[in-house]
Amino acid sequence: MQSDRLEIVFARNDEYLWGDNVPTVNLTLNSRQIHKWKSRQTALFLLTQLFEKYQLDKSLLNNIQKTSTGRPFVTDERIDFNISHSGDWVAVIFSYSSHKKVVGIDIEVPKKTRRYKALLDYYASELEKDYLLKDPDKLVEHFYLSWCLREAILKSQGVGIVKLREVSHSPTQKTIECKYCPTGRLHFFNQLPFYLCYFFEGSAVPEISQYHQGNLQKIEKILPLVYQVNKEKQ
Numbered sequence: 509m510q511s512d513r514l515e516i517v518f519a520r521n522d523e524y525l526w527g528d529n530v531p532t533v534n535l536t537l538n539s540r541q542i543h544k545w546k547s548r549q550t551a552l553f554l555l556t557q558l559f560e561k562y563q564l565d566k567s568l569l570n571n572i573q574k575t576s577t578g579r580p581f582v583t584d585e586r587i588d589f590n591i592s593h594s595g596d597w598v599a600v601i602f603s604y605s606s607h608k609k610v611v612g613i614d615i616e617v618p619k620k621t622r623r624y625k626a627l628l629d630y631y632a633s634e635l636e637k638d639y640l641l642k643d644p645d646k647l648v649e650h651f652y653l654s655w656c657l658r659e660a661i662l663k664s665q666g667v668g669i670v671k672l673r674e675v676s677h678s679p680t681q682k683t684i685e686c687k688y689c690p691t692g693r694l695h696f697f698n699q700l701p702f703y704l705c706y707f708f709e710g711s712a713v714p715e716i717s718q719y720h721q722g723n724l725q726k727i728e729k730i731l732p733l734v735y736q737v738n739k740e741k742q
Contacts, residue, residue, distance in 0.1 A: 512606075513562065514712035516613065516704070517554050518599035519719040521546040524553040526722045547593040554600045554719060555589060561724075562604060579666025590663055594702055601706050609709035610690065612664030614656045617702045624651040631658070631672035639679045649703075650679075653696055653733070656705035657684060661737065664689045664707050684737045691739070695732035707737060 524530065524546070531549060533542055552569065559566045568582040575581065580591065588603045588610050595617030603611045624647055628637050632654060640650040658675045662668065667688045676685040684694060690709055697704040708714065716727040 512609075512710060512712040513602075513604040514611070514708055514710070514714045515558060515602045516599060516706055516714060516716045517558065517602070517719055517724065518597060518615070518700075518704075518716075519550055519554060521550045521593065521596050521598050523719050523721075524549040526719075527553045527556065547598050550598040551591045551593065551600055554598065555602070557719060557724065558600070558602045564604075575666050577666035577668070579663070590706075592659075592663075597702050599702075599704065601708070603708065603710075603712070605710060605712070609712075610664045610692075611706065611708045612660040612662070612689070613704075613706040614659035614663065615702045615704050616652050616656055618648060618652065622651070624648070627651070628654065631675075633676070636677050636679060649698055652698075652703040653679070653705075656703050657694055657696060657707075657735065660694060660705045660707045661686050661689050664692075682733070682735050683739055684735050685740070686738065689737065692737045694735040694737050696735070697730060697732050699730045700727075 533545060537545060555569055556566060559569060568584055572580050572582060585608050586604055586606065588608050590601050590611050590613045592599050592613045592615045594615045597615060597617060599613055599615045601611045601613040603609050628640060640654055654677060657677060658672050661675055661684060662671055665688050671688060674686060689707060692707055692709040694705065694707045717724040718727060
C-alpha cells in the first residue's frame with residue numbers, strides 16, 4: 509500500500525447496519541447504553557472499511573488493545589487511529605505510514621446551552637479569552653474551537669482533559685504549544701453537522717469522507733482553519 513495515508517471518516521451511529529454480520533443489540537440495555545453501543549459498533553465498522561480499502565489485516569481489529577491511559581491501538585507500528593463521537597455522529601481518523609505518525613480527533617455537536625465563559629475561565633489564558641470573548645456572535649464557535657483543539661491534541665497521546673490548561677493556544681498566531689504531543693498540524697472545521705478538529709503528524713494530505721448508505725462520499729470544497737503545533741520544536 510502507498511505510504512503516508514491520512515483519512516477522516518464520519519457517519520451517523522446507525523451506519524454499522526450496512527456491514528456484514530450485523531451485531532444484535534442487547535435489548536436489556538437502557539437507551540443511553542444502547543446509544544453508546546451503537547457508536548462503538550459504528551466506529552469499528554468505519555475502521556473495518558478503512559482496513560478493507562487499504563488491504564490491511566482486519567484480524568488486528570479483533571484484538572484492539574489499550575494503553576495504560578486507555579487509548580486504543582492495534583499491534584502494527586505503521587497504523588495509528590483515534591475515535592470521537594458526539595450526539596448521533598461518530599468520526600475516525602486513520603493514519604498509515606512507514607513509521608507510525610500519531611493522530612487525534614474530536615467532534616462536538618453543539619449543545620443548546622453550555623457555561624462557555626466559566627469553562628474558558630478554567631482552562632484558557634487571559635490573552636486567549638480576550639480574543640474568544642470579544643465577539644458575542646461568535647462565542648459558540650470560538651468556544652468549540654478552543655475546546656476541540658485541546659481534546660484532539662491531548663487524545664493524540666491518550667492524555668485526559670485534566671491537562672486542558674497545559675495546551676497553549678494563540679488564536680491570532682494560529683499556533684498551539686503542548687508538551688503532550690509532537691510537532692504537527694491541526695485542522696478545525698465548522699461547516700459540518702458538528703465541529704470537527706484533528707491533529708496529525710507528517711505531511712500527508714488529509715482526506716475527509718462521510719460513510720452513507722453503503723458508500724464513502726468524499727467531502728470537498730470546504731476549507732479548515734489551520735494551526736501549527738509545537739512549531740518551535742522543528
